[in-house]
Amino acid sequence: MDDQNKNLILATALSFVVILVWFLLFPPPEQAPGVTDASGEVTAPASTATGEVASPGVATPTESQAPGELPDQTVDAALAGNDRVDIETPRLTGSISLEGGRIDDLSLSDYREELSEDSDLVRLLSPVGTEAPYYALHGWIATVGVDQDQVPGPDTVWSVESGSTLAPGAPVTLTWDNGAGLTFRKTFAVDDDYMFTVNQTVENNSGADVAMRPYGLVARHGEPDTVGFFILHEGVVRMSDGELEEIDYDDMPDLSTDESRVEVVENGWVGFTDKYWMTTLIPAPGSEFRSVARAAGVDEDNPRSGVYQTETIYPQQTVAAGDTLSAESQLFAGAKEWETIREYEQGGIEGFIDSIDWGWFFFLTKPIFAVLHWLNALIGNMGWAIIGLTLIIKAILFPLAFKSYVSMAKMRELQPEMEKLKERAGDNREEMQKGMMELYKKNKVNPASGCLPILLQIPIFFSLYKVIFVTIELRHAPWIGWIKDLSAPDPSSILNLFGLLPWSTPEPGSLFFIFSLGILPILLGVSMWLQQKLNPAPTDPTQKMIFAWMPWVFMFMLGGFASGLVIYWIANNTITFIQQYTIMRSQGYKPDLLGNILGAFRRDEGSEEK
Incomplete structure (x- = not known):
């Protein structure tokens, strides 16, 4: 297993495990003086x-x-x-x-x-x-x-x-x-x-x-x-x-x-x-x-x-x-x-804003909510404000993302040589690892650089989840159409063809609610799957299987999460896909989505062999 995929698997697995734990836990003295008589x-x-x-x-x-x-x-x-x-x-x-x-x-x-x-x-x-x-x-x-x-x-x-x-x-x-x-x-x-x-x-x-x-x-x-x-x-x-x-x-x-x-x-x-x-x-x-x-x-x-x-x-x-x-x-x-409590704090009540549970990542949750609140006041809709916040976060992380996607593009280029190296090494893992390191060094590729944006996304994701979960500003806040409450799961359901069939769907927290996929969770799974198609394909069959199933597992897992969080993740995946597609083209590659889905990937015509 090459270092690039090892690190990517580790980062993704960490995110997967933590979110899984959250999903499973998410629910649908000494008396001081003074006595009581009979x-x-x-x-x-x-x-x-x-x-x-x-x-x-x-x-x-x-x-x-x-x-x-x-x-x-x-x-x-x-x-x-x-x-x-x-x-x-x-x-x-x-x-x-x-x-x-x-x-x-x-x-x-x-x-x-x-x-x-x-x-x-x-x-x-x-x-x-x-x-x-x-x-x-x-x-x-x-x-x-x-x-x-x-x-x-x-x-x-x-x-x-x-x-x-x-x-x-x-x-x-x-x-x-x-x-x-x-x-x-x-x-x-x-x-x-x-x-x-x-x-x-x-x-x-x-x-x-x-x-x-x-x-x-x-x-x-x-x-x-x-x-x-x-x-x-x-x-x-x-x-x-x-x-x-x-x-x-x-x-x-x-x-x-x-x-x-x-x-x-x-x-x-x-x-x-x-x-x-x-x-x-x-x-x-x-x-x-x-x-x-x-x-x-x-x-x-x-x-x-x-x-x-x-x-x-x-x-x-x-x-x-x-x-x-x-x-x-x-x-x-x-x-x-937030705004009301902040005004009371500014009026002299020290630390009153901390009555809101900002959590361990308060240094992220506080500014994230401040920007979200400002965008909501500017746009007038909390759902679009979440998408705007995602754009800002992606813009801040773009320099790191650029290095990551360039590294991924180079890794793509090395795929044929990696396959040849694997054939030569066979079951000799030591020879495989040595050959990979020489290959990375020769082509000036850092396999770990592709994982950094993923690792940075984890605390940001947790912080945004905290903001969406605890702040009242998202309670009963509508977005578009059927999304009337961004603090609640998507109410649409594949089980009744999104309202076309005349029966209700399982309530949030029930055993079968996980199978009651709404439109937003499905869009999330599709966006993760498309984004995955731009990344280097794992050479190991086990890794390939894990990556193939991951978008759909996340789709089911996040079906019961707040709609605001799912909107963030869809927007994040979509922006990431656009960024990565553009950067890879700038590096001499022309991603062919249909061909890539079928397992093909071709370089731009006229690009030089590196």
Whole structure:
């Protein structure tokens, strides 16, 4: 086996194995202070002599949501269970519960569960009593001079002091008097996108100094449904003074105290991230706080059990008699849109763009997406933007490609001599290898140079795959005709003659979906096959068989991949074919595609023998 084909086989096999693994995997603690009583209600931790309280307590499920039991309330029924203040913005709709003053009802007006216009809006937050409670709560931890039952808790019923509907430019203020001289207020504001500002105040008319710690928390009851794909992080994501940390849900119950909490000196944030959505607590830039990520009551045999919680706990503050204390923070609850999150980062939230899972190849995925986003804004269609990005990538790699294709052309020229050498050497591999090296040296051919563009394509391919898989900008983004969602597989199918026959096709993720080839996967196989016809034919029969089957194997493998990725690969193969054809002609060869398919390849007339 010659070095050229050895290296080519190695590079292609590496790509094949990694993609195969991806395809097979692709799916269609120490509890901090704070206890739960028998009724399932939260009992906040008691104050200490120093005022040092570790946590506001875990927001545990009520009895109706005990481990192993499913709730029997619909969202509408749960929402009707207490008084609420509506939330209406250009991009959000929902409500704030006056019980606890928590944001626990939030849907995204720009996003639907399915492509259909009749599909439900994507629901981000849900109230307690539903199947998957998920909410944000802000409050105070009593430390000195005040008991925990004298500060508002998760069951405190607030009153509306001002405002009727929370909207941009229209804040809402809630109030609660503890009857012992302390008056608490929460003022909620929201912008045009996904950022809430929560300002908490306490007015002290008790006649004595008191001390307490403000906090914010985001709680999820039960482990949420996740995509479960290893290249995507879903769970806790937090930034602590420039250091990004990601924690999976199944790791949270086993976190030690040191792993669970981080003392942040200046800048940070913490929250839960899904594939496309995120809920994040964001203290004011420059603020000192404790960042906490933990879980309690988790039963490994019951994924709906326990509570997963992130917290931001601020330093103890003293409220002198007659004074008012204020604490302000932000809450992001919405879609992980690159442009929106970047604007928040530019507005002072350090490292917020890293809440998007860019992966190990972040140095490639970030610029790749930035260019893709720019092309989409310029062209107005993400599918054509992917093709434009492919053109740019191929232009950048063209100098290397030129050397590679020139090397391949020379290898083509040496094919007759290689065949003669093989006949002379017979089964003597040592003599064959020695003869090949002399032949390469004599003709100044570097067999490894043809593999370099292939090796460079692998991290680029992985990075683009990551971008297409994790970024929301491709979700439900159409291209042409039948391609309505570039983040989903090609919905057409050879099994029903691409819609001509009156039966449906297997769903993505099912056993038979791999055989339900769409138009794009078929075009991919054909483009790989045509490109292969320009490369030197392997002399070894085993290699020849592997190369002959490879386009069709990839065609089936990638049938279940996102349409955007398949479009990239088709465009890449097509551009590569054009480049290679042109360069080979410039080197004195005239590729005859029909003849090459039949195993023939002829040189340009009048070219000199080298």
